[in-house]
Amino acid sequence: QSVLTQPPSVSGAPGQRVTISCTGSSSNIGAGYDVHWYQQLPGTAPKLLIYGNSNRPSGVPDRFSGSKSGTSASLAITGLQAEDEADYYCQSYDSSLSARYVFGTGTKVTVL
Amino acid sequence: EVQLVESGGGLVQPGGSLRLSCAASGFTFSSYEMNWVRQAPGKGLEWVSYISSSGSTIYYADSVKGRFTISRDNAKNSLYLQMNSLRAEDTAVYYCARESDGSGSYLPYFDYWGQGTLVTVSS
Numbered sequence: 632q633s634v635l636t637q638p639p640s641v642s643g644a645p646g647q648r649v650t651i652s653c654t655g656s657s658s659n660i661g662a663g664y665d666v667h668w669y670q671q672l673p674g675t676a677p678k679l680l681i682y683g684n685s686n687r688p689s690g691v692p693d694r695f696s697g698s699k700s701g702t703s704a705s706l707a708i709t710g711l712q713a714e715d716e717a718d719y720y721c722q723s724y725d726s727s728l729s730a731r732y733v734f735g736t737g738t739k740v741t742v743l
Numbered sequence: 744e745v746q747l748v749e750s751g752g753g754l755v756q757p758g759g760s761l762r763l764s765c766a767a768s769g770f771t772f773s774s775y776e777m778n779w780v781r782q783a784p785g786k787g788l789e790w791v792s793y794i795s796s797s798g799s800t801i802y803y804a805d806s807v808k809g810r811f812t813i814s815r816d817n818a819k820n821s822l823y824l825q826m827n828s829l830r831a832e833d834t835a836v837y838y839c840a841r842e843s844d845g846s847g848s849y850l851p852y853f854d855y856w857g858q859g860t861l862v863t864v865s866s
Contacts, residue, residue, distance in 0.1 A: 633787070665850035669788075676838055676856040677780075677788065683849035720788050724850055730790055731802045732778075732851075737787040 634659055634725050635735035642741040643711045651738045653704040653721035659733065661702035664724045668697055668706045671718040680719070681706060708740070716742045745769040745855045747839050752860030759829050759864070765822040765839030765857055773797075773817035776842040778853065779824050781835035791837070792824065807833075829864045836861050 636654045643649040653666060660666060668681035679688050681697035684704060694715075696707045704723075708715055721735035751763040765777070779791040792813040793802040801813055812825040822839050837860050840853035 665852075667850070667852040669853070676858050677853070678856070679852060679854050682843070682852045682854075683847060686847075686849075688854070722788075722852065730804050731793050732790040734788040734790065 633736045634728065634733055635721055635723060637719075637721060637735040637738045639736070640739045640741065642743055643708075644743045645711055645713065647711050648707060648709045649711055649740060650708075651706045651719050651721075651740070653706070653723075653735045655702050655704075655723065655725075657702060658727040659702075659723050659725040660699065660704055662726060664726075666697070666699050666704035667722045668695075669720045669722065671720065672714075673717065677720065711740075711742055713742050716740055745841065747841065747855055747857035749837065749839055749857045749860040752837065752862045754863045754865065755829055756866050757830060757864055760825070760827045761829065761862060763824040763826065763837055763839075763860060763862070765824075767820045767822065767839075767841075770841070772815075772820040775844065776851070777815060777822045778840045778842055779813060779822075780838045780840050780853070780856075781833075782838070782859075783832075783835040786835075789835075793842070794822070826862070829862075831864050834862060834864045 641649050669677040670680045671677045684699040685697045694710050719738045746768045748766045778793045794813045810828045814823045839857045841855040842851045843854045
């Protein structure tokens, strides 16, 4: 099991706002380590969505935003669109583990 | 355009071996750290291994330590993963992923991913 916990699923109607949480602890997010987010469309490789907690790579719509506070981080999608239906993963580092990187458990976003 | 193309996956019996390759193009491969990340069927992402740009520093997940070996050939713009003593739980799509270049002083992230290659360990 991952040290970064995400809700298994979230859903929303087109145009709505949804948020995905990434809950960690004092040895990862709470220790100040950055959180990054990836989007994985069905049958495809993950794609970088947000880096450094709140920065969007070139080409990522501004409907996607990230934030971090305390031991948690969040990804928000505003103006939800059908093409946003995908799996989303957070990624960070945990000082109590030997792994270089850790991923969150993943969240499936369904557009109703 | 940055491209990462994995190959070498397939069906292998438990205890067997397989060597994955990742061909890189569109960037100066020798300047970037690289990683392997895997995803078991219907499951989440799991970081597997890291190699520095020169190949001098290597890390492994505990789940593969002692069985997998990461390497690179900068002259051939290629990344490799030698997988030995394979187990059923190693069944997954294996992605090679480029690590960010460190600008901005953020925790490294994976800015480009290959399309993945499927490894199935079964008798």
